[in-house]
Amino acid sequence: MKNYILKTDIECMLEVMSKFxxxxxxxxxxxxxxGIGTSITLTVDVIHNTVPGKxxxxxxxxxxx
Numbered sequence: 001m002k003n004y005i006l007k008t009d010i011e012c013m014l015e016v017m018s019k020f021x022x023x024x025x026x027x028x029x030x031x032x033x034x035g036i037g038t039s040i041t042l043t044v045d046v047i048h049n050t051v052p053g054k055x056x057x058x059x060x061x062x063x064x065x
Contacts, residue, residue, distance in 0.1 A: 003030045003038065009060050013042050016057050020044050037062065 017026060027043040040059040045052070 001032075003032065005030070005040065006060070009040055012059050016042055016059070020046075 013026075013028070017023075020026075023044050023046075025044075029039075029041045029043065031039040031041075039061045041056050042059055043054050043056040046055050047053075
């Protein structure tokens with residue numbers, strides 16, 4: 001499946017990624033299931049005080065449709 005992504009979304013992703021300098025792998029999720037617009041999230045696996053977890057940031061959602 002092919003998806004279009006805006007340049008501003010990529011710039012936002014790069015800004016978020018720069019805040020995690022110790023990480024080099026991120027999960028990009030592009031969800032088109034709404035039928036109206038595309039939701040994009042960026043997730044990074046983190047360990048905080050020895051507790052593993054995931055940090056997910058919304059890059060694009062309903063507000064940009």
